[in-house]
Amino acid sequence: MSQVTINDIEVDIVIGALHSDLTTFMNEWKPVFSRFHLIIVKDTDLKEELQIPEGFSADVYTKSEIEQVVGSSTSIRFSGYACRYFGFLVSKKKYVVCIDDDCVPAKDNAGNFVDAVAQHIVNLKTPATPFFFNTLYDPFCKGADFVRGYPFSLRTGVDCALSCGLWLNLADLDAPTQALKPAQRNSRYVDAVLTVPVRAMLPVSGINIAFNRELIGPALVPALVLAGEGKIRWETVEDIWCGLCVKVICDHLGLGVKSGLPYVSRTERGNAIDSLKKEWEGVKMMEEVVPFFQSVRLPQSATTAEDCVVEMAKSVKEQLGKVDPMFSQAADAMEEWIKLWKSVGSA
């Protein structure tokens, strides 16, 4: 592994506060979070006052601060998990790390606590290799390398734009799977990072991710809202939709997406069986959207993440708009988001 220097001032940690009492969450993460600047965005539907322990450098945004920035006329929803996208919007840093408030640090196979932020930044600062699969996983990890037969011309790799971490204890399963296997817990710590190959689509989970905001910030867009969407991960799909957009855009721009380390440990919440009715909508949706994202191609003229989101919105409207109005609304939100991104960026 190339030695990676983590510069504190390059990193924002964005936390979407879906729970009012962040004391336990933040104290568990204190050894990791305290050296960085935090952006805490309160779910706009959350009534109770936030409880945030001392000892952090944090900017906190509630509904009124959000409206000061985006106005009250925007059609973009910053409630539920989508509140954190506001943090992506107002961050000025190169790297953004975002971890759900029901996660605590995980332990590796040796029993050591994992510094999830450090691992994410290593993933983002070392190259990705989307154009050829390395059987030895991420060749830029410590002790790893390119396997025999890996073309030398592809060993330089490309910039990594998105790092998707994983989950111990409660993996990010959907409601049907969770309802079918209520006792299932993930205890398998897979000590690997890998680049997801070009043109391979993946369901990005927003629970534990990091990205290079300069490269693809605007592509992380809160666009798709399910009717009856709740405040439990498996009742939402905004992150899945966003991840498919980001992957297509990274493929188009020649950027990489990594998956694997770091793990976080997720605590349980929600009743899978209660959620099944809502979730079924998200499950059906995937059958429509995956063929779309697998085949959509962006024009060569789209050379920035902003351009790409706008072009993607056009294709969504044309090809998916007739399937369900929620897709047209998602396309509208994507266009609106880019306007917001540009206006906030130039403010």
Added chain:
Amino acid sequence: MSQVTINDIEVDIVIGALHSDLTTFMNEWKPVFSRFHLIIVKDTDLKEELQIPEGFSADVYTKSEIEQVVGSSTSIRFSGYACRYFGFLVSKKKYVVCIDDDCVPAKDNAGNFVDAVAQHIVNLKTPATPFFFNTLYDPFCKGADFVRGYPFSLRTGVDCALSCGLWLNLADLDAPTQALKPAQRNSRYVDAVLTVPVRAMLPVSGINIAFNRELIGPALVPALVLAGEGKIRWETVEDIWCGLCVKVICDHLGLGVKSGLPYVSRTERGNAIDSLKKEWEGVKMMEEVVPFFQSVRLPQSATTAEDCVVEMAKSVKEQLGKVDPMFSQAADAMEEWIKLWKSVGSA
């Protein structure tokens, strides 16, 4: 994980004997190998008599037995690592497992010996999922599952045709890397199997693999021979070439390729610096062949592995033949191999 039953009579273990004394190798593997039928093929250049310990059910093939089957006029070379392809040819089993004779069983993170054959058969008997990336790795492994957002229509998966295992101690690096990092050893046991996505190319190593012979047997073809090829892995590319052929064919036929577990432990041999001169030829070759394999498409009329190899040979001759005569020779060997495969199969 679906419970997998391993039927001894469905499996052949093929061993290419590049060393005359197999005593240590086979005794180390005895707990794993002894319940299966073995096909041991002696490198046709090896002069010394083979030493094989008792306690195995093995058919041994030497140069004279090979010539009885394939005749003495075939242009296919069964020397060096290519001797094992003769074992693939004469096997009558559904599954073939093939492990180099410089490997011994590895230990997992808990210190238990890995049954590499059982893991390979589990990989082959459970479906592969090449059309969408599962961030939780192989969903058919014990304790794993499909992640939220994975389309239900793709969860059935497809047949897995090839299982590529990995290496502890000495990873399968090329000579330049090995020369640069002589002390590097792989001690990272990554507890995962994954399907390599459709259209993603990988450098398959022949050190530790298994395949479904009924589905893709003839696609494992000893075709590409480097000038000055030696008896050390990094001096050869037959497995890399073969793997690229197999991956394209699996993609075309809608079959899967998995990579990851099982590990074997490789003992050291060979001098990387001595090999550099030879290896450079293989390294250069990859720059030519990767764009070819990434873009080659087989006609819809090719519906079997045999058809696919013949069609691939045509494309190789047309597109790579002009680059270097070794590619035309490889194409000839591919055609010859299919003739042999058919004649041996019908005998």
